Amino acid sequence: MTDALLDFMLGPMRVIGDVYYEYQVIFNTLVVGFALYKMIFRGKKTQQSSAS
Numbered sequence: 001m002t003d004a005l006l007d008f009m010l011g012p013m014r015v016i017g018d019v020y021y022e023y024q025v026i027f028n029t030l031v032v033g034f035a036l037y038k039m040i041f042r043g044k045k046t047q048q049s050s051a052s
Contacts, residue, residue, distance in 0.1 A: 007014055020027060 006017075010017060
């Protein structure tokens, strides 16, 4: 039943969801890595501007 509801709600976007579920570990790793990168380098810029 859940599958039928998702088909109805997502329609043609369901294919994108299938690709995401197949490669979920890779996509999640990229998202978390990007977030960590932004947090680390944002913190360094804040520290550098405070030191000046």
